Amino acid sequence: MPGADVVRGRRQPTLTRETLRKLGRLISCKEASRAISRMQDRDVSLPLYLRIRLHLLWCEACKRFLQQMRFMHDAMRRYRQ
Numbered sequence: 001m002p003g004a005d006v007v008r009g010r011r012q013p014t015l016t017r018e019t020l021r022k023l024g025r026l027i028s029c030k031e032a033s034r035a036i037s038r039m040q041d042r043d044v045s046l047p048l049y050l051r052i053r054l055h056l057l058w059c060e061a062c063k064r065f066l067q068q069m070r071f072m073h074d075a076m077r078r079y080r081q
């Protein structure tokens, strides 16, 4: 089949862990945690939100921080009701 080799040769770019790491490092853990806590009370801009999501893909510390923040936030909300 003509063109089959070309199709087979065209690979989708894969998001490697290394790529994610680089993108995630656009913000530091300090910035990420500050943005995460801000996220609980008000909206953050979409680009910042996406950077946080990327950061969270590889950073276990900030992932744990987000879980804690969510837990606290839910607890506070339940308390207020």
Ligand SMILES: [Zn+2]
Binding pocket: 028, 029, 030, 032, 055, 059, 060, 061, 062, 063
């Ligand atoms: Zn982090």
